[in-house]
Amino acid sequence: MNPPTIKDVAKAADVSVATVSRVLHNLAGYSEKTKQKVMHAVEELGYQPNAIARGLINKRTQTIGVLFPNVSSSFSSDILHGIEEVAHEKGFSVIVCNTAEDGKRTLKYLQVLREKQVDGIVFTSEVLKDEYYQAIKEMRVPVVLVNTMSQKYMIPYVKVDDRQAAYQATDYLIQKGHRKIAMIGGTPRDQIAGIPRLDGYRQALNDNGIEYVESRVAYGNFSIESGREAMEKLLVEAPPFTALFAASDEMAIGAMGIAMEKGLKIPDDISIIGYDDLSLASMVFPPLTTIHQPLTTMGRLASEKLISLIEEDSDKVSSSIVSHHLVERQTVRQKL
Incomplete structure (x- = not known):
């Protein structure tokens, strides 16, 4: 038995083929009652629009x-979850590319996406270098940035105010009585x-009259292992401190592991606050106090903006600074 065609759907719904096509492509020109008739016929017949034929009609893939x-980080998976939710709702497929640290494979994957003729790109967590922008511009597809922004190019983005969120995290520790942070x-x-x-x-230290001590700052790459290495360095080389702000939950969790291996109790001996509010943050012991970024929401917003740019063929999409908030758990104590 041959699979049902768009003509079969039109006949079952008692409408024209053109009307079925408009309904399936979310175009205007029909009533809600007609839409329901068409979608009921689609479901009853088990009609699957042919992706290649659809692409020939609207010049999209x-x-x-x-x-x-x-790609493997909890941070990325939470954002991707939001992107895929919206893409699925809107009838889009998602191709995920792991560009590696420092964008080692970014240009390579942009070429892959060009060959795949994607309709748009979500670009996350990297600086949009000139060569990346030029490659995307040559593809002539819209792009939306997530957890990053460009000062140079007018590209819509979705992110939190990182400076303000870090200020809030540090100020929280200060209000808990900590000055050696x-x-x-x-x-x-x-x-x-x-x-x-x-x-x-x-800025939070400065606003509270606390001297910034450069040796109390160590650097990682947002991974658990880099958090472990940075904490090792701080415990050996930095002046004594009673609290730690880690710029990601994964680094905070790595730091917690080293602290406990060294016999330090959290939060009795050292208070720790993270940043992101990954699912891991509530699963570790003690549960991690952190700054919440609505990562799945950020992914959904980015996907919505991108698909709007694709389907409306417009560049009138604004950027979004999404709200963050502090989540109190059990890794920070009031210093007596």
Whole structure:
């Protein structure tokens, strides 16, 4: 038995083929009652629109590309979950690319996405270098940034205010009575999350009359292992400290592991606050106090913006600074 065609759907719904096509492509020109009739016929017949034929009609492949520096991280998976939710709802497929640390494979994957003829790109957590922008511009597809932004190019983005969030984390420790506060930051030259979060930490210290001590800052790359290495360095080389702000939950969890291996109790001997509010943060012991980034929501927003740019063929999509908040758990104590 041959699979049902669009003509079969039209006959079952008692409408024209053109009307079925408009309904399936979310175009205007029909009533809600007609839409329900068409969708009922589609479901009853088990009709599956042919992706190639659909592409010939609207000159799209119904795919979007997503670029992550580290696909395996909890951070990336939470964002990806939001992106895929919306993409699935809108009838798009997602191609995920792992660009590796420092964007070692970014240009390679942009070429892959060009060959796949994706309709748009979600670019996350990296600096949008000139060569990346030029490659995307040559593809003539829209792009939306997540957890990053560009000062140079007018590209819509979705992110939190990293500087303000880091300020809140540090100020929280200060209000708990801590004045000797260390930090594990991102890579020193990272303009996206590293530098703004360090600036927020420094500003909170300054506003509370606390001297910034450079040796109390160590750097990682947002991974658990880099958090362990940075904490080892701080415990050996930094002046004594009673609290630590880590610029990611994974680095905070790595730091907690080293602290406990050294016989330090959390939060009795050292208070620790993270950044992201990954699912891991509530699973470790003691549960991690952290700054919540709505990562899945950020992914959904980015996907919605991108698909709007694709389907409406417009560049009128605004950027979004999403709200963050502090989540109190059990790794920070009031210093007596």
